[in-house]
Amino acid sequence: MEAITFPHGRIRMAGNLHLPIDFDARSSYAAVVTVHPGGGVKEQTAGLYAARLADEGFVALAFDASHQGESGGEPRHVEDPAARVEDVRVAVDYLQTLRYVDPERIGALGICAGGGYAVHATMTDHRIRAVATVSCVDIGTTWRRGWYGADLDAAAAPALEDVARQRTAEAGGAEVATSTYVPREPDARTPHDLVEAHEYQVTARGGHPNAQNRYLTARSTPRIAAFDAFHLVEDLLTQPILLVAGSEAGSLWHSTGLHARVRGPKKLVIVDGGGHTDFYDVPKYVDRAVREAVRFFTGTLVVRERE
Template sequence: MLESVTFKNRTWDVAANLHLPEDFDENKEYAAIVCVHPGSSCKEQTAGIYAEKLAELGYVAIAFDASFQGESGGEPRYIEDPATRVEDVRCAVDYLTTLDYVENYRIGVLGVCAGGGYAANAAMTERRIKAVGTVVPANLGRTYREGDGSPDAAIKTLKAVSQQRTVEANGAEPNITNWIPNSPEEREEAGITDIDIVEAVKYYCTPRGQHPNSPNKLRFTSMDAVLAFDAFHLAEQLLTQPLQIVIGNVPGGFGSYRDGFDLYNRAASNNKDLLVVEGASHYDLYDQPEYVNQAVEQLESFFGENL
């Protein structure tokens, strides 16, 4: 069962899909899980896939579009603002607590890719989250700070953002760029061969995972906030909830393989586990049944024990 709902973040509406168990009974009480999508993604893509599978396991699962993106409100459009992304998670928890059929002490979070970083970060200060699941978690700030691999990559980007803010303040049109190449052909022309970019294009820009709520648009001036964000900052002190991390053993440029180990090593939780799915790349764990099912099997056990 699927319901379209909204909840508030500050003054705007956040659009969400509420996935309910097949035998849902509003007179019963259920554990609930907030599903957080990757950067550039939307609630109908991989976060929705996992939300649907969690609902099949008997959970109430909510997947939402990030503020400023997809069907959610907020201006200006196409911003990737880590602080607001984390607040989206808190607001989703707020919403779940208003539902009579959700047990407030049994709320968890599951994030995919950058959503995994945001999920972990939100859980550090959002103590209503009782269990944290991540699939191919990526520390988005680290990814962009490393940029093209040059020592001053982050500073070059920050200087470009500063220059763009100046021209926009003086009347220029906003710089709306792309997260990734818009097509396999565009990627090939650019000579990009990293497996994560290759598969990102296949997922987001072909019928495999393409969705109109994920238009591959990014407001360039929001990159300053991304570059200053460390999703795992203070995990050694504040990330104490049970933690399940799932990664594939095929590494790529987005770095979820090493970020998975980094999060595992840094988290203060005494109850934490890292599953490495053999043969799986980052994007295999978005939607490929052979690998997603392994992740879900592990998450079933994890959330079953901890929610």
């Protein structure tokens, strides 16, 4: 693994480039960009998947989102879907500069919100030849409809009033407000997946000093609120897609709904007994997702004849 940087406009992005065990710089490899969940960093599950893909012969790049982790960008802790999608595109830019990466054989794999971002990037950047998601989440739709997708989009509108008042206060000098990706103190009403996410994110299980479990409320929320990772997916996603999710995940509706909408080559794998966060680090579920991803990318990242 090599620590690298690459540009996103004026921002320097920080990444970890995972190389195959028998890496030969004179060879040509397929490559995969791995995209971390909201609130995550490259050293967590995105790095785990990148390392496992490298073990299987791929070049794999895990990186910190702009404004997060070790990547640059001010202010800190901004969760901007448009920027997160562009992060994926500039990661592809970087991979295409590497002489040992075949520019025609680049894919993307995203976990949780990173799955939604990876899909949106693939829809709009056809240099990405195939996309895989694990425990996929569209962060905008989740914010509006709740973890289980049971609410109406309009139910989220009152929260935007609170955010507007907070931004006005901050413009007048008030302290900048932050919110959490996962609950600080889960209670009996907290969905099981988010209890698990709390355990992963803020304990020794998966916590990392650069993953601070917060984003800037007044700056990030309006950008998240209207985001739809899958808008126009029926027409713009022509590349193959793999969706892996657990049968017990409250987020499963994102994967099943997306699978139903995609018109091109697609595969949905629902793993019996799996929850949302199980696919972050539980060996049984990570192993299954990696097997599916390796099979998928081996079959889809094929050399295409240039016109």
